[in-house]
Amino acid sequence: MQGTRDYNPKQMAIREKVFNTITRCFKRHGAETIDTPVFELKETLTGKYGEDSKLIYDLKDQGGELLSLRYDLTVPFARYLAMNKITNIKRYHIAKVYRRDNPAMTRGRYREFYQCDFDIAGQYDAMIPDAECLKIVHEILSELELGDFRIKVNDRRILDGMFAVCGVPDDKFRTICSTVDKLDKMPWEDVKKEMVNEKGLSEEAADQIGEYVSLQGGMDLAERLLLDPRMSQSKQACAGLSDIKLLFSYMQLFQLTDRVVFDLSLARGLDYYTGVIYEAVLTQAGVAPVSSDAPNRAEESVSVGSVAGGGRYDGLVGMFDPKGRKVPCVGVSIGIERIFSIMEQKAEASAEKVRTTEVQVLVASAQKNLLEERLRLVTELWNAGIKAEVMYKKNPKLLSQLQFCEETGIPLVAILGEQELKDGVVKLRVVATREEVDISQSDLIGEIKRRTSEA
């Protein structure tokens, strides 16, 4: 099917490793996990994704409720909080979401893909949970060893304030914002053209926006903008800038400012963000393919490497509460498919073979008519918790049993023969070195555990 894929055992082994790293990090930060159905009532998803709503998969009306496949994990999370009247939770959710997008599989974009979300819901002191979300991005990207990365931060209130002081009419904020969002895919000249020609913005306003969105910096930039004669006229912008300052002070304590940049061009498309927003991009050369239509733009290669994003959405839960009660939320989503692609490329480039099972030992026989003895021994091993296999043949050849181990990476072979059975021993063979030792049946389990303890 278009835009979907099966994962084979090798891909699954890589995927499991990545999920384990991410889950470990989420748990290190005290997150619980929840799960929601793969489909939601259609009305739950309506009006949450702006122009992208056309990408939602609907189920056929077979009688009963109208259902759609989930588009992300954030809206179901908000629906879950409102429905259960939960006002405080730190949760992660790793699951598939669905978008009827034009698949670009070489760049790791699919119609069915995983999201790994971590969110903190609750009324807390400003910027502490927000900073923890960024700490999590930093930890995960560092631990996965994907190469250099940068985390861009901005604030929706700064964008809105900027639009206001640059003379954008109120009703054009969202549409101009989604044009700014394209800055990571198009040069400023094209973005400006879209603002002026398609969205009817004045050239003067566009130029003023152009000046701001080229700015990048740290806490110092936030301080400078708080003194900017135009920007400081917007209360909203000032609130956002003060929070960016506070965020940087917490990020310093969390030891992650080396990777973070305050970037006024960061917009992010989704409607529901209300405060801080952020996005992590891989910056290492060679990781991100540069598209042929913009070969000279550094930002292009950066943007393709986007691997995490998120922000604050204080209004979303209220949309699902009958009384409109708000639950402030902040969260981050790890772009796991992009990370899988990179890890797969790495695995292919490396000489090391990816094992797809964890089997410690194959129970083999050197002679014919030993099936019963093999089944008896493998039962003993299974009952003792050893990962073991036996070939499903009455009389397999020893050579083919040894080859099976080589192919699948099984490190040990327990070989039964008539002499061994008479002596009450098993010949334990180390596949890599071909070393063989006779071991009494009673010592076998301990010996296998000892020799495969690091596996």
Place this chain on the structure above:
Amino acid sequence: MQGTRDYNPKQMAIREKVFNTITRCFKRHGAETIDTPVFELKETLTGKYGEDSKLIYDLKDQGGELLSLRYDLTVPFARYLAMNKITNIKRYHIAKVYRRDNPAMTRGRYREFYQCDFDIAGQYDAMIPDAECLKIVHEILSELELGDFRIKVNDRRILDGMFAVCGVPDDKFRTICSTVDKLDKMPWEDVKKEMVNEKGLSEEAADQIGEYVSLQGGMDLAERLLLDPRMSQSKQACAGLSDIKLLFSYMQLFQLTDRVVFDLSLARGLDYYTGVIYEAVLTQAGVAPVSSDAPNRAEESVSVGSVAGGGRYDGLVGMFDPKGRKVPCVGVSIGIERIFSIMEQKAEASAEKVRTTEVQVLVASAQKNLLEERLRLVTELWNAGIKAEVMYKKNPKLLSQLQFCEETGIPLVAILGEQELKDGVVKLRVVATREEVDISQSDLIGEIKRRTSEA
């Protein structure tokens, strides 16, 4: 939404434990894992599920391919094998499937539910992989401590042979088989009525079937039936009976015959089975609710407790291969939702609180204005791999920090105060015993690891 549910953190903690047990068992037996998309081409699912095909969820035709949500994991597995020309694999797959059934949530039946499948594909010597599937059921049900259970086995060829010798016309085999399948929900009299009145079988044929389907036993029953004057006239039945004998001999070596019964009433609904079939049921009193319309039938309470099932399906992969090349398969599906329900009931009945996080320590403060110090310390702990939390408040009260630990089961609190900071120590408090010790900052990480090593 009807027939679906959110899993809350407590349910997820139980679910994770069950999944871990099952995955560990699958891996112990050397299985790889794969994943397939949640939807398949509609045509892939068509004609695979007999009368139940009406329960398939279709996606809306939004242009492009016609898609349906997967109904089980077996058909996608067969499609995967044919598509990738795989002739040998031992794989497990844990994922959700979808059925537009009448939900019976109290009995653990949902429209969205998990399946945990283990299958062995490949041309092997008879009954060895089949016996391993049953060994896996035995291991999982034993390890989960769900109480007594029984595994019923039968063979489609025995059923078909029995139908033939009892005078059922060829074209009525499948429909009579699905009536026999209802024996775990209805008494024989009603099943017979359906055969005669609805399906037009002769009363004589029905009575002959009735004699056979009341039989239960072990290897001895298979031997007896091989000598049965009527049954032994069917080549098919004899092939099935010989394989049941062989299966029992392997199950003896695998040490599981104490739980297994050869039961001629076991039919299983799905069209694709071609050989051995099996089903595991919980037999412990109190576990399975007895329905009010048949209060006196022991089989009723047994059937509601069905927790695993499977069998051999040698023709399914060939249906997806352009040249019809067959790949023999045998597998088992663990009925995980039923198991969740039981584990949840157990958890509720038990005094022990289910923890939903694994946090080892809360970084707390005894005085005001120590947020920076708390953030610095929790960063050190995270960087050292400790699972740690900090409350998202500038000045939380010590009491509320301690209460948070009690509520969530965090065993340790690292308390910072001005005196401690001056002395370069942290006060480590054990929540359960209220014991407090001063520990130097440099020893803290080791001490936390030591005290929570069993967690």
